[in-house]
Every structure is written in structure tokens, then in C-alpha cells.
Amino acid sequence: MAMRRRTTELEIAMASGFAEKAFSTAANGGRVRADELRLASRVLKDGFRQVEISVPTMHCGGCMQKVEKGLAKLPGVSEARVNLTSKRVTVRWQDEGVPPPLVETLHSLGFEAHLTDAKADAKDHTFSELLRALAIAGFAAGNIMMLSVSVWTGADPATRDLFHWISAAIAVPALVYSGRIFFRSAWGALRRGHTNMDVPISIGVLLAFGLSLYETIHHGSHAYFDAAASLLFFLLIGRTLDHLMRERARTAVTGLANLAARGALVLRPDGTRVYTPVDDLKPGMTIQLSAGERIPVDARVISGQSNLDCSLVTGESLPRPASAGMLLQAGTMNLTGPLTIEAMSDAKDSFLAEMVRMMEAAEAGRSGFRRISDRAAQLYAPAVHTAAFLTFVGWMIATGDVHRAITVAIAVLIITCPCALGLAVPMVQVVAARRLFEKGILLKDGGALERLAEIDTVVLDKTGTLTLGAPRLLNGETLEPAIMALAARIAVHSQHPYARALAAFADGTDVSLLDDARITEVSGAGLEAHIGEHVYRLGRPSWAVAERVEAGAGRHSSNVVLSKDGKLLGAFEFSDPLRDGAAETLQELKQSGIAIEILSGDRAETVRRVAESLGIAFSSDVRPDGKVAHIGSLQDSGRKVLMVGDGLNDAPALVAAHASMAPASAADIGRNAADLVFLHESLMAVPQAFRIALSARKLVYQNLALAVIYNLCAVPIAIAGFVTPLVAAIAMSLSSLLVVANALRLRDGGRLGYFDAKTWDILPRLRPVARSA
Template structure:
């Protein structure tokens, strides 16, 4: 079903037995039960970007009899598949539709349905905005009639109608502000919601009282309009966080949800990871991640532990080797004994470290809250003083009350409430176009303040994918033989060999066997070819004589004689050098903190022009390095991807992770970038700084507006008409100013998806395997 369409990597995944795809057991475990034998599975498909993708994916899925219906969501880049438990009495295999998706050339990941609560809150806010909008439009209609000169009894009726419309809107839409203000007051603090709530409630009840006394002015329109504008700000703020969250969880490359447990009688059962007890025997297939810490009982294989400790080369394991949760089994099936439950595993320890290392996030107070700290008391004092002033000087306490209310309404932080969220939403949209997700607005405020950048090495500065470096030295013949052999292995070095020989003719071999933990062996007419470690390919004497440099090596031999040695290094991310240079040009200091070996780190550091580096650090060391810098007053950005980086990510003032990062790493990071290029780091800093600038400009505008409007209100000239004009015009100015960020930050074109750039699979010979 696979051969022609997919990209080369997709093809490899299909031929390899395990691959990174979720297993059927995992899919079954995570599916949502809809009843009537129907299940729903949501998958993230980061590659979809246009209408053709929708049609292709939905069309391909429809071809499968087991799929009842499927729908692609282009905004959240997900596809939700509703599938039947059985077709014509036969049980179905859910991994079939995952393979179908992969065969169309899109990569896909399973993710949990945890993020649903956020949607509920967003809908609540949207409903509140709608109600406030409806009320303010209708009240404004009545108010305009009053301002155009409605007469006594008509005016009274209009006021009563306005009061009737405003009351439910106040309760329904205002509750967000009232509850938040009440919470703050109860803890003896103030926030932006306190002046908002006081202004809204006071203006409503004073207007009601005025209406009762057949007075000329009522402020119902201002009351509801305030709510409307402020709710828009609040909703934007929430939606931005929401979108980032769904996109991030959508990319989740899960730590395993379960493992195959072997019973005493040899029976096999797939159990969720929480139910695995110490002492259980687990079967780990090729391509699976290890679920809990344990010891290998039997089998040999290579283990990719880059996500755990940053070590870039896979390590051979055999009986007796201890392994940790999160490591990826590459070449041979293993049987292991669980030594600890999931909650005591390495992963859980990391999470404990992360909680201990609460960084800038917890201490940071948002700009809006800091502004409110000064703004609220100032405004209340001003209103109270005008009340006293008019009362003592004028003697008319009722009029004094009205002036005080007018001051409160005019100063109510409409523009301030919009100033921050609008800028941040627009900036987040800008970042999203550049392939960067932001978790929340405060992250951007913090990123604008940084003075130093700490990088992890494997997977962050580098792609975590090895690249052949001595292609020119080895000769094409040797390379094509090695690539032909490498095709059969899931070892990353073999796959890199295969990739770098694209376009060459590759021989096929009749008898091929993979020796887990060592390499690949094939019998051909010329003799026995071996590809793998020097020990495996050339025998113990040659291995003892050779020296290991900074690069990883793979040796190709014929009947034990070395033909060629292939040297690999982990390729740096595209634009890594240029990005580091840009960071230096911005006056930021850079450093590498890595868990990898010193020579590897040193060579990369000198190549990228980073003078400070530390190697062979444990997760705890990394977190300490960062929190030490933070405690010395430096505001550090941490960029990292592995589970071992997660505590450091949490300790830093602000943090960033690539989308390929471990789940924990992505959860800990404030920013997640989706593209390969490291340019994302300077871009994010750039946009955040510009956003910070615009926020300050907006504050200046809002304060300038107050300087003009407040004297008018204090002097008693602020009629409801003037208040309405002043409020809406200041809000519009702030929004328009925020939109300028679209012109300030650069635009990049989205990358073509995998399907568009995948070369055709030229090596037809391999398909026959």
C-alpha cells in the first residue's frame, strides 16, 4: 500500500517494523468511545496547510472500510477519525488508518484529548462578548435618540429600557470581572479588575437612581460599552493562549502510554503505564520507547538515549544493562524487567526537579498587573478627591457624586485593558507565521528582557540527525554498497548513509541479517559484507588499534577487511551560525550547556563562535547552571529539547524548545518553534522586543488620553455623549497602533509540507524487500 507516494523517510518508516507511529494498542487505549462500536481518535498532522491537503487526507481515509468519517481541522492541524470496531464481523486494526495517513506523505502523531477544558472557557467568554455587544448596540441606539433631543417622558422611557437591557448583560458578561476583582480584594490585593468592577457597578446604580429622578443624563451605554471592550481584550488574551496550547499538545510525541507486559505463563497483555509494577517483565519492540526504568533481561539492541541525556550516538545494550524511561529502542527486540513504577521513574524525578526550579515564570508580574498596581489607587483617589472638592466647594453632594462617577467612567482602563492583549495577539500571530508558538503573553514580555541565551546541544543547536562528513574520501562504490546495507537498519547512522547516497545505484543483497547492537551483515558473490562498529566489521584486533575521535564512525568491511570508514557528525541546524551571530549583534551573551562528551561540544562551540560551554552535565547540573545565572541577576533564555533540559527550561527566566523536543520539554518551554532553522530564536526575540515597545507606546497613548479627558471630567463637563466618544476613540487608536507590528516584523513564506518536497523513491530495487 505504500510504495510510490511517500517521501523516503516515510518509506523507511513503513518498512521498519516498529517506527515512530503509535501502535494499535496505544490507539485503542487512547480512543474516545462513541458507542455503537464507534471510536474516535484525534491525530495531529503538522504538514497540512491547504485545501488540497484536506481533500487528499479525507479522500484517502474514506477509502478504508473501517473509517466511518474523518474531518481535517486546518487551523489546529489535526484530523479526527471516527472508526468502527469491526467491519463485517472482523475486528479492525486502528493502526491501519495511521499508516494510510503516512502513505499520503504526511507525518502524524497521536495526542491526548486533555486540552478540551480551555475551549469551554473560550466559548464562555465569546458568549459574554456577544451578549455585551448586543446590549451595548441596543442601548447606544436608545442613547443616540436621547442625545438627539428626546423629550421628558420619552427620555425616561428610553432610560428605563436601557436599564432593563443593561441589567442582565451586567450580570452575565460582568461576572468575569466581578469574580476576579473579588478574589483579589479578598487577598488584600488589587488588579485591573477592581477599578473596572467599581466603575461599572457604580455607574449603573447611579444611572438607575438618576433615571428614577427623571434626570437628564444616564450612563447605561458607557457601562455596557466598557464591558464590551474589556471582554474583547480578555477573550483575545485567552484565545492566544488556547491556540498555542492546542498546537503544542497536538505535536506531542508521547512518552509511552503503555507497554506489553509478559505474564508468568507467557501471555502478553498491553497495559497502561500507570499499571506497570516493579518486577513486571516487559517486551520492548523495535521502535518503542521504554516505559519505565528497568534492566534488560535478554536481547541485544542499540538504544537512542538522546532525549534523556543529550548523548548523540546510540549505545549498544545487552542483558544486565539498565535503561531509563523515555529511551528509544532502535535495532533489536528486548525483554526487560521493570525496576520502578512510572511515578518513581527517571521522568518523574525530572518533573520533581522542575517543580523545585521555579523560574522567572512564578515571580514575574505581568506588565498590565504592574500598571494596575499604580493605576487603580491613583484613579480612585482622583475620583474621591473630585467628590470631596465638588461637595465642599459647590455644596451640592448629588452633583459631586455624578462628577465622581464621570471621572471613574472616563478613567476606566478601557484602552489599558486592550493595550496589552491586542499587541500580544497580533505579535503571536506574527510569530505563528514564522513557525513559532507562544504559550502566553507574559512569555513575550519576559523574552523582551533577556540578556543571555543558554543552548542545549543535541537536538537544539544540532538537528539530532547524523550527517556523513567524509563523503569525498570514501568513493562512490563503497558508499553505494554501504547505503544498500544501511537501508535495512533502523540505526540512525545507517539511515544517514542511505539518505546521503540518494541518486546512486544501490546493490541489493539476497541474504541479509541485522545483528542488534553491532551492525548489518550480508552475503554477496564477492564475500561477506559487514557494516557497523569497527569491532563487528573488522574484528577485535583492528578495533583495539583504532582511535575514537569526536565523530561517530561506521566501518564497511568485506570478509573482515576494511573497505571504508564513514565518519558522521550531528548536523547543526540550518542558519545556526548566522543566528548566533545575530544574537551577539543584539548584545546577548551565549553559552552551551550539554550532557554530551566534551570534544563533541567543544568542536561545535568553536564552529558556531560560542566561547562559553560546559559538557557532560546532568539534568540537575544544567538547572543549577541556569538558576545560578538567574540568581546573579542575569535574565536568561534557555533553549533546549531533551527531557534532561526540562528542569533548566523551568529554571530560566524564559525558555524555548523545538517542536521535536520531548513532551516534558515542550510543556516546560514558553515558546515552541516548528521549523528546523535556529533563526526562530532571534526572530522571537525581535518580535517580542517590538511588542514590548508597542505595549509601552500604547500605555503612553492611554495615559495621554487620560491627561486630556480627566480634567474635562473633573470640571464636570463629561456628559455621557463625551464619555462614549472618548472611550471608543481611545480604544480604536490603541488597536490601530497594535496592528503596526504587522509592518515592523518580517514575513516569511511557510515551508512546503513534506509531501511537496519529497523526492520520488528512485531505488525501486528496495521496494521488493
């Protein structure tokens, strides 16, 4: 994790209390004290602070634009980015004294706001409200529709008037209860001089109801109570499905959060033990961890031995041994034995918390496509109002029939609602983020999907990326069996990577060889075994033997020897094995027409051996600034580079590349710099992410095209008067459902389903527009 300023104990105690409390705009007149905002924020580098604010009343692209622009205007604010899925806004500001009035500004814009999401684990009240409103609107629409059928089939005037009054009585409670979801949002925007998608919806519903009531009072033959109720019903279907999809997209985040321990048994200096909530754990605390418990925060083992389930970090199900000095990451499971550990970070700064933040940030990425979609949706409301007004004026001039002119204008208001356009891009990003997570890949920025789909060159680091960074014995079969057996039996007493590689050869050897041995490990040197009157040493040549060793100096990355009383018995050569799926990954990328090369700081001979075995180009002995320069030269020549690396020295290159990926085992800085992080050992995550990015781009093109085509067809038909308000409501809702359903077809690069991708070849021309936007 990035180093952060340590807070005082008083601040931490206060923060733990505030963590359980939401500071709503309803309380204290929408004001939040400066110290509350500072405690809820975290320190970043270069004098910046960052805080997440829950804004539960956001629901559309227009809301996102309003929130981001409103907060960005505040003094000191450098960035405000909305995550519509989690209904949060992340704000970064320059820490130069009094924090900016973030919550107050959101309140003035018409949004409820909380410093922390106190309802994260509570019941989903929004869904409950939507479901009740949907049920009432559906009941009203169904009953009014049945009464309307009777009117349409030729009821006499008295019966028609009676059915109209009954329809009005049914429509009123539906309008008041179900319609308030849209009316509340529209009024909140209008009273502050803004507009949003709910404004034309509300105007359309109220005009349809008002016109119908006027006709009923004056014994008219036409009433549109069925249109008003049905419009609410179909709109609520779309909004409920959208809410469900966003909550489903958050199940991955919820699943990660559920891996966090609720607390831990803390050992106090006076010897007493107290169970402490995980949010109250502080660096330096001593924790007693039993078998079967999860690591609550990033920690270091003080004493004890156990096996760990590290599948959260590595994707591997095989247990890993833990012993004194080993660093542990939050969320991993302690399997077999008790451990005494020392907390190294707060819960909010742990590895698990970092993964949750990366997953939440995925949908918030602002790609070029999304900027186009949001800008179009923002301009849509005034355009719709203008079109409806001109339609009314035109029909009045043409026919002089006020009833007909108002009916057509209402249909235009309803059918042109920009819901489909607003959902076109974010729904694809939500589904793509979930698909990637199912593959063990965390997406940190939705815009990275767009960049990843454009790459034509992949640059790979070697150690820890293309290879596992775990040594493997090369010459075990060429050594004498007795020497190999002795070295293996000594090596099982150490957890050093070279010792573990040797210990793999211990199976089947004669255990009695070391029955009376006294084996100790010398830090930084190796293992020393006293067998009878002889001393055996396994480790560094300079320590194990009495004179300089030439044999076995080796060309490889390590040099380990076995000696007896200072005399050389055998030398062991190691290499770093390729990461699982490396060859298949490179083959698949080559078949996709992507150029591949290794860019490593390792020695030329070591890199050459790996590169030649895989048949790809390489550069060796490259310093971090050299990696950045090399990637820059590739991109200056028109290449789109994907950098895959894991080390501290790869971080600048990860930032410089067009897109970047890192394994979960990478250094903290590398993970933070990368656009995507894959949790499993296999390198197949690279082509999998590339395939999903290509599929997502095709679906974005399709959704934008569907939204545009729908409006190009629907608007002229509505203006011409061929669409009733009821048909307009159905058509508008179906267009939104079509966009959502199209986004759900996203897979990992297989068949896209109903649409042939070649049909959409013209759509990549939108990309320059996206960049300019």
C-alpha cells in the first residue's frame, strides 16, 4: 500500500466512531463539520486528500454530469468522479486548510449526501420503493386498460363517462405514489434551474392525466388515463431492472467485502485479551489468530506455524506455509494452526480494501464513449422540450385542434426520453467489469476497456510476470543420487525459495540419513547440518566452502552448493519457470496479429534463454527510465502498447503505456499503476481481458447505434401524429430494455449473438469523436 500519514490515537478513536454514522444533508441543515470531513478522508501523495461520498439519489447520466461539474468548481478540488453503480462520488482536493464544502454543495444541487454509506449492509430501500411503485402502477394500468377496452368497443356515453371516472379514481393514487419517484427528481432539478431525464417524463405523465381529466369533466370521448398509468408502469420496469443490474454488478464487491474479518482477538501489553472490531485495529497491535479465522488486516507473523489459503491473492488452492517473519494479506484464511501476528495497516488500507476500491472504481471510468453518451443525454431534455413545443405549435397551426396538438406533443415528450442513450455505455461497462471479475481480473477504470481493445503491441516484463519468480532446479538429474538426497533432506528445513526447489527432490529419499542431525538456518547464508563428526553446509558458496568455488559458478540466476567440512560436494543451478499459460497466451496474441516482446532489467543471457524458448523479441538490462523511453518510442511510431509488469521498476512503464496489467503478486506501486490486475497465476488473463474488451467495444457501438436509430425512427413518427401516448410509453421502455438486454450478451470473446460484428464496421469512425469529447 502507498505510505500514508499515521493519525494520532485520538483521531483514530474518533474515526472509528464516525465510521458507523452517516452524516446526512437532512441533519444539521446539510452541513458537515470540517473535522468530520477530514476524518472520513484519507491522505494521498503530494498534499492531496480523497473522500468517498454516498449520493443515493443519483440515477442517470444527467445526475453524474451535474454532480461532477458542481464539485469540480469548488476551490481546491482537483477531481470529482461518480460511480453510478455504487451511487458514490470520489472527490480529491488539495489539503491546504479548511476542506471544501462538498456535502453542502451536493445539497444545494438537490442531492441527498452522506460522508459514509451507513446503509451499505442494510436493506435495499430503493429496490423496495421501486417494487411497491411498480406493483401499484401495474395494478392501475391493468385495470384502467380493461375499462378502456370497454370504451373502445363502443360503450354508450353514460357508460363511457362512468368508466372514465373510475379510471381517474384508479389513476390518482398510482400517479401520486408511483409517479413521485419521477416527480421528486424532476422538481429537485427544476427548482435549482437545471433539467434531467425525469423532467420530460413528468411533464408527459401530468399532461396526459390533466388532459384526460379535462375530457372526463366535459364528457369528452377520449381519455388517456391508461397512457399515464402504463407510462409509469413501463418506466418503472426499466428503472427497476436497471437498479437490479447495478446491484448484481456490485455482488462481486460485496463478496470481496464479506471476506473481511469482523474483528480479532487483540493481546494487550498487560497480557489481557479483548475482541476488537476490525475497524478499530491499529498498526502495531498484537493479534492472536486461531485456525479457521481470516487475516483481519495486513500483518506480519510474530510466532507460530500454520498453512494459509491464499487463493484470494494468488488464485491457487494449494495451502502455503506461514512462519515467523512472513507478511500476511487481509482476507487470506489461516487453516491449520494458531498464529500470533502484528497488524501492519488499518483495515481501510489493507490489500482486501484495496481490491474492493479497485472493483468499485471500475464502473466509474469515464471513457470517450461514455462522455459522448452523457453529453448527449444532458442536451436531450431541452431538445425534447423544444421538439414537443414546436410540435404543439405546428399542429395548432395545421388543425386548430388543441386536443390533438396536446396529444401529439405528449407522445413526442414520452417517446424521446433519452433512457436508452443514457444506458448505452454504462451498462456495457458494468457487465464487462463483472465478466472480468469472474475471470479473476479486476478492472480499475472503465475507460481502460476502450484502450485495451485498441492495443496492437504487448510488452512483457520477465521476472514475476512472464515467469513466476520462483526458482526451479535445473541439474538435479545430473548430480549423484546420494548428494541430491542429502541436499534435499537438509533443504526441507527451510522456506527459502531455493531450499523449497531442492526439497521437492526429497520424496523417496532415505530419511534415516538425518536421524541424528542437528540442523540450523543461518540468515542470509544457508543451512548447516551436524551429522556425527561432520558439518554439512547448503547455501552460498562463499559461506559453505573454505576456498573459492569455480565449478558450479553457473550461468544461472543462483549459485547454491553443498559442502562437507568446507569441501565442495555438489553445485545446484536454478532457473525461473514460466508462468502457467505463458506459451498459450503468446500464441493466442500472435494469432490476433499483436506484436509481442520482452522488456526486462535482467541479464541478457537469462532473458535470451526465455525469449528464444518462446520465439519472441527481447530487450535486456533495461532500467526503469529505459522502459518508459522504449514504450514511448513504440507509441510515437503509432503503436498502441499494453504493458504487463509486476515490479517497482515497472510502475513508470505501466503508467506510460496505452493500457496496462499487473498480477496480484505485483508490488503495491505496480498494482496501483496498472489499469487491470489479475488474481490468478495463469498469464491467460491477458488474452481473456483483450477478448472481453473487444466484445465490450462492439456492444458499445451497437448500443449507441440502437439508441440513435430508435430516435431517428421514433421522433418523426411521433411528430407526424401516428403514435398515441400509450404506444409512445411502450416504445420508449422497450428501447431501454433492448439496450440493457444487448449489454447482457457480453461474453469472453465468443459469439456475440444476434448481431454480426461486421455489420457495425462503420461505427469505429465514432472513436475520433469520442476522443474529442
